Amino acid sequence: MYGIVNKAIQELIETQYGINTWEKVRNNARIEDEIFLSNQVYDDTVTFTLATSAAMVLSISLESFLIALGEYWILETGQRHYNHYMIAGGANLKEFLINLPHFHTRIKLIYNELRPPEFEISDIKENSLRIHYFSTRTGLTQFVVGLLYGVGKMFNQEIKVMVESVEQDGNIHDVFLINW
Ligand code: HEM
Incomplete structure (x- = not known):
């Protein structure tokens, strides 16, 4: 990385x-x-x-550290060093989450060897949605949880994150159910 x-x-x-x-x-x-x-x-x-x-x-635990790192990444690294990318990500929590699948496209312009995660959004409701997470790496589920908490804090909104696993085409991937 x-x-x-x-x-x-x-x-x-x-x-x-x-x-x-x-x-x-x-x-x-x-x-x-x-x-x-x-x-x-x-x-x-x-x-x-x-x-x-x-x-x-x-x-x-490693999981607790990864959650802390995810929050730090959004609230410190993201907001301090890449604030214009964070602002461009969306004007509110829901918009930011719905735009997440496109987020690293812009980052790839500065870091062209980036191997970013892929996200897909489903089940969009008034106060909840699901984020599907695909990665070339394993072990980063709790990092994503921390990132999502960080995004909630960035918009001063308390969120709940539930991790689910889903099988699609024979492969298992993480799904995060976000409520706010
Ligand atoms: C301006 C803010 C951001 C920057 C500069 C950034 C940049 C990066 C970089 C450099 C990596 C390492 C990947 C590599 O080097 O190949 C990475 C990975 C990752 N990013 Fe971002 N990112 C940002 C925001 C976000 C946000 C908002 C999310 C989701 C909420 C996110 C989710 C992830 C995840 C999950 C990984 C781990 C890679 C994997 O799963 O394989 N990032 N990002």
Whole structure:
């Protein structure tokens, strides 16, 4: 994944737990890079090893860390560094979620080797909808949950996220039922 994701892990830990904790996470993960370059592609194992190490050092589950990272990604990385993309994503929560399938098309213009997730929207009702999530990677379900909570907070709206699994054409994918 692009270094910006590893950078977000580093920033989250440094700002919320301090530089010493970050050093522990980095050493425990046996990562030698002292800085991550946003626009360089790193092997996915770097990101997964850092997340696993962070959960271990902070004595929380990997799932809890991924949720925290998802929220941080939206509220800090997204809003601070890419605010115009977040604004272009939609004027309110529902619109933003309905537009989600197109979100990374714009991001791909800056990060052209991006391997983004795919989203499909279904069952749109007044206060709920379903998001179908397809990825080339596994293990990121709770990251998506955190991202969705982050999007809710961005619009100052409390949301509920329920994870469901659905089989389609013999493959299983995650579905998120969002209520607000
Ligand atoms: C301006 C804000 C955003 C930027 C700059 C951004 C950028 C990225 C980048 C660089 C990656 C790593 C993929 C790679 O390097 O191949 C990524 C992955 C991902 N993004 Fe975004 N993204 C943004 C917003 C969002 C939003 C709003 C969502 C959904 C709510 C989202 C969902 C994901 C997911 C789930 C992944 C993991 C990849 C996978 O599932 O395979 N992102 N994004």
